[in-house]
Amino acid sequence: MSTDDKNRAIAAAILPLVGGAGNITSVAHCMTRLRLGLRDRSLVRDEALKALPSVMGVVEDDTYQIVLGPGTVARVTPEFEALVAEAPKPAASADELAAQGAALKEARKAKNATPFKLFLRKIANIFVPLIPALIGCGIIAGLNGLLVNLGWLPGVTPALAAIASGFMALIAVFVGYNTAKEFGGTPILGGAVAAIIVYAGVAKIEVFGQALSPGQGGVLGALGAAVLAVYVEKWCRRWVPESLDVLVTPTLTVLVSGLVTVFGLMFVAGEVSQAIGDFANWLLENAGAGAGLLLGGLFLPLVMLGLHQALIPIHTTLIEQQGYTVLLPILAMAGAGQVGAAMAVYLKLPRNGSIRRTIKSALPAGFLGVGEPLIYGVSLPLGRPFVTACVGGAAGGAFVGLFSMLGDKVGSTAIGPSGWALFPLLDGNKGLGATIAIYAGGLLVGYLVGFVATYFWGFSRELIEEFDVDTDAGAGTAPVAAGNTPPPAVGTPEPEPAKV
Incomplete structure (x- = not known):
């Protein structure tokens, strides 16, 4: 039996003993335990679970935790999630049926999505969760600038500056965390590798005859570093023995992707980031009216096609730089x-x-x-x-x-x-x-x-x-012109709205 078959067999043995797929509300794992959210705790067969050769024990907390051991749990969890997703669902209520209908609509959209659009969706999923912090810190920075210009509250403005700037100083770490999560790796390892970019000690390292600067490469470097970390981690999960997984996999993931980040990605991403900033400034300084005409005129169609998501890393890079x-x-x-x-x-x-x-x-x-x-x-x-x-x-x-x-x-x-x-x-x-x-x-x-x-x-x-x-x-709704896209219910936006 191959390793994948073995892990799937373990997941298949566990699933009916916790009440089946219909009893599962959430699936996660830590270092050694498969953590399950349950609808009905009484459906779990504890003694039968404990009797499974692969189960070392069970722990009941805010989630139901099945101890599988280091290495094993990281491999069994994806198989368990797949079995839950594949299992037939119980009869649904009216509200659940409506939600399923919306999900089917999204599934049809996903089926027709191109690989490029799917990649842009991943990029959006990385950066969109950061927007609340960007907004909050941005408003505080603006307030602080106003107070400084007016000469008011000189004892408070340094604190406001620290509050506004702290997130931006470490934004690469958050990008790395979200990137690893989105691409199927361990989020904290993505954050750990991205943290190298903002570590002050990189100033002592020379690459291509130049000393690195803390933050060099910014969010683009963090994005690349975390993606690399995900691929290294997945390779390790496949080839490292389970008994050594908990020690070897995180070590190799951080070491290999960290070295590549320090001696390659930071320099390359720094050059790309600088080029983005220089080009944006050059474009608006030399062709501002024409550039504004095209950007302002084409943005709505970009939103309709979902291509506006490609601009999110560019916006973030400019905010980080300027x-x-x-x-x-x-x-x-x-x-x-x-x-x-x-x-x-x-x-x-x-x-x-x-x-x-x-x-x-x-x-x-x-x-x-x-x-x-x-x-x-x-x-x-x-x-x-x-x-x-x-x-x-x-x-x-x-x-x-x-x-x-x-x-x-x-x-x-x-x-x-x-x-x-x-x-x-x-x-x-x-x-x-x-x-x-x-x-x-x-x-x-x-x-x-x-x-x-x-x-x-x-x-x-x-x-x-x-x-x-x-x-x-009549019916209370407007007719739709031939050849035009029919609207959803009047006044109701499509899923995944884009603010314009």
Whole structure:
């Protein structure tokens, strides 16, 4: 029997003795124990479990813990999870059936996803959990900068600076942890390898004739280091004897991937990170208006295709390097164009109560940068208004980009929010007042151009005839133009929303 067959046999022997797949709510493992969340503790057959040759004992705590020993548990757990996932599920309640339907929809989307999109989804899963900390620390940094400029609370501002900067100083560790988790490795080992990048002692190491700098390579280096650690760990799990696994696997994982990180990845990732920052600055300084036009105009289509996730590491790299990302305020103009387009649709369809109610309920969220209800419930189903919304975003992006060419950079200290919600996170090189004024001007341009473009060019005569009808007299929902993508329930966003 091969090692894989042996581990699967152990998992298969355990599963019925803990009540079957339907009794399992969670599966995890520590160094020696398989930890299970159970629906009904009374279904577990303790004595039969203890009698299994592979089981060293059981422990009952907040989870039900089956002691399998070091090495073995790391190999049995994935097999156990697979058996739980493959097992038929019991009859579900109405709510569970609805949840299953949503899951099936997501499964269909996943089936049609390309490898590139799946990779981008992994990247998003690594960085999205960091956004709350980026937002919180970004706002605190902005508040601290304001207090410093005003000369207020000099005894408090150093503490605020430490609070705002602590997370960014160690962001590589969090990226490494999440990367290993997302790619199927042990998260803490990914964090341990990534921690090398921010360790002050790397300054004593020379690579290619240059001394390394703590933090060199940043989040990109941490990402690469953690991915390498996952592959080393998986190799070790396959070839290292189970009796030595607990000692050898973590040691080799950290040592091998750590040496590669120090003598290769940090230097390469540092060069790439620097190139990203230099290119972003060069682009906005020399072609800001044109770059803003393209970025602001194309961001909504990128969101629809899921390709906007590729920008997350770039934003994070710029924030890590410069303290803010100069790209996000430009991309946020796409949401302004969407809001302007929605207001024009409201006026152009005075008889369509369904669409008008959707717009009225979704506009407040749209102003705050949450554009999905307007996109999926209004502009995208109509077709042409989606295009004119992109025109508004392009105009707002060109406005902000133009000022970058003139030397007034507008940036965001965090990613996630846009619209009016981005104001507390704004930063730039010419003072907060100028930065806020430029960003606000871009929003106004986006609103205005999105409105005008949609009002005058967003509707054909046929579209008006089809949609400007009294929907309240019928089913209460708007018809869908032929050839256009049908919306979900009016005002309801699709899964995996993207803030624009």
